[in-house]
Amino acid sequence: MRAFPILEARQIVKELGQGEGKVQALKGVDLALYEGEFTLLMGPSGSGKTTLLSILGCLLTPTSGTLTLGGESVVHRSAEDLADLRRRHLGFIFQSYNLFPTLSALDNVRLGLDVRGFSSRECKERAAEALIEVGLGHRLKAYPGTLSGGEKQRVAIARAIAPEPPVILADEPTAALDTENGHAIMELLSCVARKNGRAVLAVTHDPRTIPFADRVIEIEDGIISGERKKHAATVIPARPRQPQAAHGTPAPYQERKRQAHA
Numbered sequence: 001m002r003a004f005p006i007l008e009a010r011q012i013v014k015e016l017g018q019g020e021g022k023v024q025a026l027k028g029v030d031l032a033l034y035e036g037e038f039t040l041l042m043g044p045s046g047s048g049k050t051t052l053l054s055i056l057g058c059l060l061t062p063t064s065g066t067l068t069l070g071g072e073s074v075v076h077r078s079a080e081d082l083a084d085l086r087r088r089h090l091g092f093i094f095q096s097y098n099l100f101p102t103l104s105a106l107d108n109v110r111l112g113l114d115v116r117g118f119s120s121r122e123c124k125e126r127a128a129e130a131l132i133e134v135g136l137g138h139r140l141k142a143y144p145g146t147l148s149g150g151e152k153q154r155v156a157i158a159r160a161i162a163p164e165p166p167v168i169l170a171d172e173p174t175a176a177l178d179t180e181n182g183h184a185i186m187e188l189l190s191c192v193a194r195k196n197g198r199a200v201l202a203v204t205h206d207p208r209t210i211p212f213a214d215r216v217i218e219i220e221d222g223i224i225s226g227e228r229k230k231h232a233a234t235v236i237p238a239r240p241r242q243p244q245a246a247h248g249t250p251a252p253y254q255e256r257k258r259q260a261h262a
């Protein structure tokens, strides 16, 4: 399962602000996401979580360092190229759901497929399938205003998974939910990662979510300070990455997909 990362960031540095207010929000971050894994990114306020998530989501350009997504390099790309990479490789889930209040659950999910060029029939079918997958098959026609917080987040998850991106990035997906709904959403994200080999990364402050994750990556003051794996009792300190031997270089994602389907 861990043959090669779907997303890999190496030595990411990000400076924010200007002049005396300039801050090095990220100070050389290495992070890899693997298919089928649900990873949490945790750290204190101001540690760089949002900045890192924005860079991994191709919404912010690093000051230095490299990022590859599905085997494609993400650095030095035009805004148009980045938008295309996001559409093909990434799904986003937000704390505040970001649903259109005047559209039904089905149409909220359809909209994300429309912009990716799926046919009208395919949009409808895929949207319904995604909503069924998140347990909302009975609420296809419901409007966001009639849904609970947990149901709204399920619609947002359906919208993220419907185009079948290999990577899902979630920003505090349970922050607006009570404990029960928060746990249900974390359980769902864990299933989403396992199904079809997606890589799911969620930023969270909530330690109660840890049991649902395969990996917990800890960030402090712009540096990855540790990684905890499922069932591991102790934090494994982050170590500098060793240069990769040529024979060990992983096949790019698209190439691997082609081989898998050959």
Ligand SMILES: Nc1ncnc2c1ncn2[C@@H]1O[C@H](COP(=O)(O)OP(=O)(O)OP(=O)(O)O)[C@@H](O)[C@H]1O
Pocket: 016, 017, 018, 021, 022, 023, 024, 025, 043, 044, 045, 046, 047, 048, 049, 050, 051, 052
């Ligand atoms: N536009 C900006 N200009 C200058 N500094 C910034 C800017 N945005 C963020 N920072 C600083 O960069 C650092 C990392 O911020 P970031 O928002 O990534 O942290 P965070 O871990 O997501 O925090 P929180 O959990 O509070 O959302 C902080 O010190 C923050 O003050």
